[in-house]
Structures are given as structure tokens and as C-alpha cells.
Amino acid sequence: GAGVSQSPSNKVTEKGKDVELRCDPISGHTALYWYRQSLGQGLEFLIYFQGNSAPDKSGLPSDRFSAERTGGSVSTLTIQRTQQEDSAVYLCASSLRQGGRSGANVLTFGAGSRLTVL
Amino acid sequence: AQSVTQPDIHITVSEGASLELRCNYSYGATPYLFWYVQSPGQGLQLLLKYFSGDTLVQGIKGFEAEFKRSQSSFNLRKPSVHWSDAAEYFCAVGPYSSASKIIFGSGTRLSIRP
Numbered sequence: 001g002a003g004v005s006q007s008p009s010n011k012v013t014e015k016g017k018d019v020e021l022r023c024d025p026i027s028g029h030t031a032l033y034w035y036r037q038s039l040g041q042g043l044e045f046l047i048y049f050q051g052n053s054a055p056d057k058s059g060l061p062s063d064r065f066s067a068e069r070t071g072g073s074v075s076t077l078t079i080q081r082t083q084q085e086d087s088a089v090y091l092c093a094s095s096l097r098q099g100g101r102s103g104a105n106v107l108t109f110g111a112g113s114r115l116t117v118l
Numbered sequence: 119a120q121s122v123t124q125p126d127i128h129i130t131v132s133e134g135a136s137l138e139l140r141c142n143y144s145y146g147a148t149p150y151l152f153w154y155v156q157s158p159g160q161g162l163q164l165l166l167k168y169f170s171g172d173t174l175v176q177g178i179k180g181f182e183a184e185f186k187r188s189q190s191s192f193n194l195r196k197p198s199v200h201w202s203d204a205a206e207y208f209c210a211v212g213p214y215s216s217a218s219k220i221i222f223g224s225g226t227r228l229s230i231r232p
Contacts, residue, residue, distance in 0.1 A: 033220065042124075042224035043162075043208060056219045091162070105150050105212045107220065109162040 002026075004110035006092050012116045013082055021077045021113045025094030032075050033095075033107060034067060038088040046090075049075060050097075082117045089114050120145050122211050124223035132231045133201055139194040139226050141209030151192040152210040153183055154222075162208070168192065179203070204230045 005024040013019050025032050034046040045059040049069045060066070064082075069075040079086055093107035121144045131137055143149060153165040166177025173185040183194045192209060206227050212220035 043222035045219050111161050
């Protein structure tokens, strides 16, 4: 597509429920990132994918968080047994590829998925 | 370890005044450096980037930034701010080569005084 698409745009859930957040990157972009932005906070790195593999999962806050990417395209971030502290905007971004001298690391961000855990 | 520091949480400047937002980084290799802007209710937009070459880079909306390797800094500047520049500004650092994460600073919120 023309941009990075995220769904849902808003999700309200009850504590303890599982949620799935979806990201559809720009066609042809091989690198995909997930970030979390809590109210008034900066962007917290969660995970990134190069193709379908995730070389760096170091930002995932706990084992309740997981992410996958299939077909080198769509990615799903899953939060199990949600807690109130999981409330945040989850941002997805993609780039043409990582590394190299071409300057292809420029991220294009989606509009985000706002998660509210009651 | 990689890190990006934006020491100013909130800055207020008068419309028409000059602006400088600070960014310091710690990175083990030659970095790519970026500034992004997040306007109220909007997504993140790239303002400018530095990869190599001229250390003074020009971006959109009249912004520029200067890479100073000796100071590990990449400060953002604008000679004359407009009310529409009120937003959150994020500095980021990423890999020059090979696979690694792109990390962001905590952001600086810019308010414009009429």
C-alpha cells in the first residue's frame, strides 16, 4: 500500500484479555519495527524484523509480548493477559531495508494503535 | 550500549525566534542520525537525516541539523519558528551497516509563544 497501515486504531480491553495488533507495511519494505509510546513518553523500541526473522527482540517488556511476521509483509504484535501498564500507543514502522550506504533506514510510521486496558 | 539523550523535555520559544533542540548519542559505530516530528494528533514524520558527508544537513520546513562527532551531538536548529512548529521532536540513531535497532530519544516538546 501507499503507507503503513495499522489496525485497530483504537482498542479498549479488560485486564487479563489478550489483544492482537496488526501492521501492514509499505510494499517492498523488508525491515519492520514496533515501538511503544506511553502518555508523555518517548518511543520505546520493542522489536524489529528483517524479512520474517527478528534479529532483535530485546525491547519486548515481558514474555506476555510476542510478535511475528509472515511472508515478509504483515506483522502481528500479541499481548497476552493484558495489564493496565500496557496501555499505550503501539507504533509500527517500516523501511526499505537496514544498513548499507544507500540511506535506506528511513522509517515510515503508521498512525498507531491506541490500546487502553481497563 | 546505544542511547540517545534529549536533555530538554519542554521548550517554549516566541514566534519568530530561533530554535535549537539538543540531541546527544552514544553509539558503538558510525551512526545514522535522524530527527522526526510528531505534531498533535499526527503521525511521526521525518524532518531530516544524516548518513555521511556534509555535517550540516538541511531538512523540511526550514530545519537543519549539525553532526558533531567530537561532541556526539546532532542538534536541530531553525532560524525563525512559526506557530505551526509546535510539536514533539524526536532524535534517533540507527545502524550504518548490518542489522541493529533504531532507537529514539525521549523527545522534546516545543511550544510557541505568540
